[in-house]
Amino acid sequence: MDMFEDDTPGNAPEFTVSELSGAVKRVVEGEFAHVRVRGEIGRVSFPRSGHVYMDLKDDRSVIAGVIWKGVASRLETRPEEGLEVVVTGRLTTFPGQSKYQLVIEDMAPAGMGALMAMLEKRKQMLAAEGLFEASRKKPLPFLPEVIGVVTSPSGAVIRDILHRLRDRFPRKVLIWPVAVQGKTCAPEVARGIAGFNAMTPGGALPRPDLIIVARGGGSLEDLWGFNEEIVARAAAASEIPLISAVGHETDTTLIDFVSDRRAPTPTAAAELAVPVRGELLAWVAEQGARLTRAQTQAVETRGRWLRDLSRALPRPETLTEGPKQRLDYLSDRLPNALRGLAQRRRVTLSERGALRPALLRGRLAEEGRRLEALSARLRPALDRAVTAKREALGYRSDRLSLRPISRDLARQKGDLAETLARLSRAGEADLRRRRDRLGAAERMRETLGYKATLRRGYVLVHDGEGQLLRSRDAAAAASGLRLEFADGNLELGEMPARPVEEGGDPAASKAPTPQKPAAKAPRKPAKDEPPSGQGSLF
Template sequence: MDLFEDDPQPGGNAPEFTVSEISGAVKRTVEGNFSHVRVRGELGRISRPRSGHIYLDLKDDRSVLAGVIWKGQAARLPMQPEEGMEVVATGRLTTFPGQSKYQMVIEDMVPAGAGALMAMLEKRKAKLEAEGLFRPERKRPLPYLPEIIGVVTSPSGAVIRDILHRLRDRFPRKVLVWPVAVQGQRCAIEVENAIKGFNRLTPGGALPRPDVLIVARGGGSVEDLWGFNEEIVVRAAAESQIPLISAVGHETDTTLIDFASDRRAPTPTAAAEMAVPVRLELMAWLDNQGARLARAGGQSVLLRRQRLRDLARALPRPEALAETARQRLDLASDRLPRALRDLAQARRSRLVELSAELSPRRLGDRLRHDRTRLDDLSRRLERSLSTNAQRERSRLDAVSSRLPGAGTAALRRRRERLGTLRLSAVPLRRSLSQGAADLSRLAPRLPKAQEARLRELSARLTALERIRQSYDHGAVLARGFVLVRDGSGALVTSRATAKPGEALELEFSDGRRAATAGPD
């Protein structure tokens, strides 16, 4: 019984390990056996924390393998991992003791064949196309003749030499080159920075902003051109405010930047041809247009000159247009002196008549006559009123004697009427006296009014005389003109009315002379 109790427990001599010792042993075992592995799988969950590391899952239909790409290695990957991409990852397996799990530290990652790469490309293309980055209405027209051309390409390749050579042959322009890596892990970010950098330049600044951009690269495989399929490059091309020409690869190569650019060129040389016209062709076109313009101008002048001649033939001769008016003028000039003389004589006679009527003696006689007549009328009126008043009084007395009772009121009315007639004679006498006083007051002003009126009429007569002299044909004859009359004394105003051999009379300023019309 005691012997049994002293026996040790089963397994009591097995060594004891700490958790860290076990984790370290497992880590050494895993890393020793899987220090370099290549794993093919589909990318699942992808996480990009601020540290710059990339955490992802590699999976197939049955298992999941955690993976990590450290920051420095992530920047050197030829393409950025995306969920759903089938890749081949190269690295090593290790454990993470903090969570008691194992993971793969990925050092390189490439798509699992061209099929997977193209599938990812189509997926990205569909996504960007759905956002509207490839719409035709977003594309800008290229300037016809840009002053400055910006080129985004490698500075050491044959592409830049081909572009510069082609521009020099067609139309030399200023070129700004932004050097970038055209393949590899730095390609996408450098191309994006170049496009955005050109757009940030100030037009007309120390480093002027280009009028058009060319993003160019020579041909290569899908992997070599993959940097121009990256989303950041496509978005930069679509957002560019400067018209952009993509010339990536050969004619059969297609990248996503071709769909986002404003124009796609099959080759870098073709991009240079799109950017500028041919100078010699442009000069020849200008010469041709100038020649056409000169011919058109000359032909237009000839047509208008011919049209002017045709219109001139339809118009009458200037002499014929003026003949009637000239004849009316001659007739009027002949009639005007006589009319002016008659008018002046009539006005002078009228002036004499008016001046005779306005003489002070005649006005005084008329004034005295009117005053005498006024006095006579006033005396006659007073006698007539007295006679009428006496007659009415006698009649009233006769009526009152026959009607002693009832005629008292009528008698009173008759007396009032008689008194009214006596009173009305007084204002009339006053009115006559006032008129005589006004006439006496206005009489001294009459000579001055007469003199003013005579001066006014004399000035008017002088003006009419000047007008008559200006229209007098004698003044016209004094300037060298001759008045022609036929045998009957009628005016001869045209050559056609003077028959050959007809006797004419020429009136000069100092006299008249006979003449004979000669033959035509």
């Protein structure tokens, strides 16, 4: 008898709590062994054990759910509060708290709207943290030595990037192979970005100067790995400038907002990474030419300025003439000035009424001798000073001379003469070359002209009016014939219209004809004048 069907009063079986809980557990798990439930994720917790505890709710009810550690690591969609999902699992009870819960084995967003809602929520969260700010974006290097590419090594994306880099400016490329879709995409891309940043500059494997994260186009689900928070945060934490090139131009992912530059396609990312080598070479050549022109112009301007200044400077002799004359004038006045000074002193002493004239005369004589001695000593000193001044002025006049300018002018004249000589030689060579070509053309004209054909034994036949005859009938109908040979013309006069039968004997058909006076020969054309109506012999 089933224990649940015993209705006898007083004989109802007694169950322990564990027995009743186990019976309920068996009934619930037997009836709901495999269910699919759609709802909105409520509270979510991620304890250190690795399990995930969450609530699945709608507008009226809430079901507790649990995702065990092994299943949580395989889920493609990370549980987030507010995300509408469809979960698959089994319903069970938890005897420790007398509650039932849903053991979730699979989880997927409930349609495109749920994915977009979750993406918008992540975007708002990252924007609130300032990861999208333009101030934190790093400038790209102008010409990186090493470029790191995080992408799939087997797709067409890496071939497009390498081809574009080879066309524009070949650089060293390091490839970090990753899966570009699926549940392993996000962690592998994040590890690739972090791995490039962890490289030591100058090590055995060089650290990239620029990182490109690239993938081809696809649906929102295919590109979802680049919308994961772990990828966005890895791109934001990158110390190396990063270019995102995920999908086509219309595709937008979270990494595009966080990266330093977004490229619409992987090929465009390669174009952003390096400049065009040919354009750089042309720019360098242009700058070199501008520098040369500027230097040449500066040298010419300063040379012209120096020549203008040299014309404004006075001659060295003019600079020394005044001081020389003033020195000579002072040296001539010095003895008389000394004697006048001595005389004035004598007069002054005599006027003061000296008490001892003899002593005064002795002192005056001594003073005169001293002045004369000073005068004798001063004269050589003045002569030496004058000599030194003259030598200094001569040295300065040598420095102020126009010899450097003359040497510069002579050198420029020599350069001009050499240039003129080179131009003359080039003109003579060009003239000889043109003469040779003209002679060859004249010889070709002589060879292809009809005169050369006449010299080989051919004859041109004209009628009396100068028209060229090309058939026997035309010759028979002509009033007169003129034969043109290579050395001149021959007039045959009026010919009878007697055609010769084909294959007959021309001599037999001839009949004597009365002689007529020869007609007046027409004007003989010049040797090189072509006949009127001349046709082509070829």
